[in-house]
Amino acid sequence: MTTMPKVLKAASQTIRNLLKPAAQHSFSEDRLRNDRQSYITMTRALVEAQLEWRDAELSSRLWKDVADRGMDRGRLLHLIYSVEAHHDDEALQNADAAYLQLVDPRDP
Template identity: 50%
Template sequence: MSTLLYRGHVYEHQPAAEKVCKQLNYRGKGYNTCDEHHLGDLHPHLSYRGIGYDKSLEEVEECRLRNDRQSYLSLTRRLVRAQFQLADESRTSQLWQEVIHRGMDVDRITHLMYGCQFHDDDNAMLIADREYQKKSHR
């Protein structure tokens, strides 16, 4: 067994305790702590203050696409600033490495950089991105 000295106290390594299953009752429903749950399936129909929230696949996919699009727009803006406005070679290289590391579509970012005149305008960026999406899905 290994020992650890921490703030003047010696601690001995102990094996991990085995998981103990418990049967819990809450508001008339039984819950077992050893049951396997998929986090997405726990509450498919939530309601908060009378507003229903449905975790449908379309909504999850739409949310993922929206976050994906925001990532592309944000990174494109940073690239435009570094490459065109500041002419900072090292920062531009770092950002392109980030694009590659994250597995992003290089053609999509290039289209956003050169296909949109006003990178600060969200609507112009969205239009340019939708144009690219239409062309790439043909």
């Protein structure tokens, strides 16, 4: 029995990953979309509480919820302060995509 060289094994695995069924890619895209929507919703809530209503108690509860859910505070701060019109879905999605390209998801 002969074994496949490491280079061929790696190439074979890469090709198999590229040929995964669309449902697996779709699940990942759905998760990203839901995750992004959670961040956009929380961003809007924080903007209202902190910047529009200046409600310290609500703001504190929202930030506690962020911590309890393990959300990325840097991502939220980026969305809060880098987007001028928080009602603009496209602007928020673009800012979120830009942030995600800057960070390494494996970092703690």
